[in-house]
Amino acid sequence: MARLPIYLRALQALQDRGILTVSSEHLASAAGVNSAKLRKDLSHLGSYGTRGVGYEVEYLVYQISRELGLTQDWAVAIVGIGNLGRALANYGGFGTRGFRIAALLDADPAMVGQSVASLDVRHIDNLEAVVRSEGVSIGVITTPAAAAQGVATRFVEAGVASILNFAPVVLNVPDGVDVRKVDLSIELQILAFHAQRRADGDGRNAERAGLELT
Amino acid sequence: MARLPIYLRALQALQDRGILTVSSEHLASAAGVNSAKLRKDLSHLGSYGTRGVGYEVEYLVYQISRELGLTQDWAVAIVGIGNLGRALANYGGFGTRGFRIAALLDADPAMVGQSVASLDVRHIDNLEAVVRSEGVSIGVITTPAAAAQGVATRFVEAGVASILNFAPVVLNVPDGVDVRKVDLSIELQILAFHAQRRADGDGRNAERAGLELT
DNA sequence: ACGTGTGAACACATTCACAGCT
């Protein structure tokens, strides 16, 4: 379930504060969901709570980590070392738990050989070799839109079945390959959509109020 | 609906190729969805298609843009000019349609005054003033986790009701405020989850095959 | 004939409400 990472983060925050046990009510509010949903989500992993008491934080952290596959390390390759690629490479959050940035690749010869986040940027021609030698299982695409599909295809053919795509294109991949997409301008457009609906509503209300006053 | 931006992008690509009319089947495959879903989504905006023919690309682009509120310009403020904030500031995709980066803010005095993407970074103390003077309606938070809630609260109190949050925390905001969250390590964790399920399945299959072979 | 628009069937997620354990 897509909410497990959020629960995990909330639990780790509790753990850092030395809290040993937590009720579904508390954890749910920390994660921004309702308590029935949280209990149903957790019950999918098994019965890890104690009735009348709640959940043991440490045990639950371990169970969720295991369910998410964070007890093993995943090697990640980033292709496209522009502003965003650099930002990801330097983002400390990955290394902390379960993920290791194994390689940075770029098509631009001027980029190749530069050092980013204490890794040498290598030429994209080495993609297949790097995937094999580093055991890369997750590919991150931060290239321009035009290059993304080609990179995705190469990842897939090299055996990478998990792709995180930041390029604003719909990737075509075979069944069994998992693509997640992060699209910044789509997020903004969705915000604009809601903002406009709010504004429209205000307008209608104002108009209605005006009519009532006349 | 959250898929309209994807349709819009696909339509604009068709438009660039000089294509005037498109069927739900074609557009759906370009957007990576099924055609019934696309028709139902579009029917929510009104009856903009012609039976037996399809949709007129240009007209549909206009209707979706209008629905999304992209016919007006939205001023965006980015708080937290680290690697990610800089990447967003430099990302050209925003300016193209409907969004204008109106201000960059940071709490670090060493950062203030620097020029990023031809904008001067200003101190966070100016948040309220900038929101008012630039008419900011969308706030982007790329600060460390610890600072995010404070920034969000200041945005809300300044009248910003749309927030795009990159910090790995659940923001607490009043009803009526729209928060969207982009969390890179959550995306990776979800990929790891599926990757592990694949691996487990392979393992079981391998084991089963092994058993069958013995 | 072709492709949209849409009721009806379906699948899935959320919420309610409470039995049952501690």
Place this chain on the structure above:
DNA sequence: AGCTGTGAATGTGTTCACACGT
């Protein structure tokens, strides 16, 4: 007494399949 785990009810989103307009 308190809180989990879960059947039942509800809501939401997806898919099917076809009547209807062009």
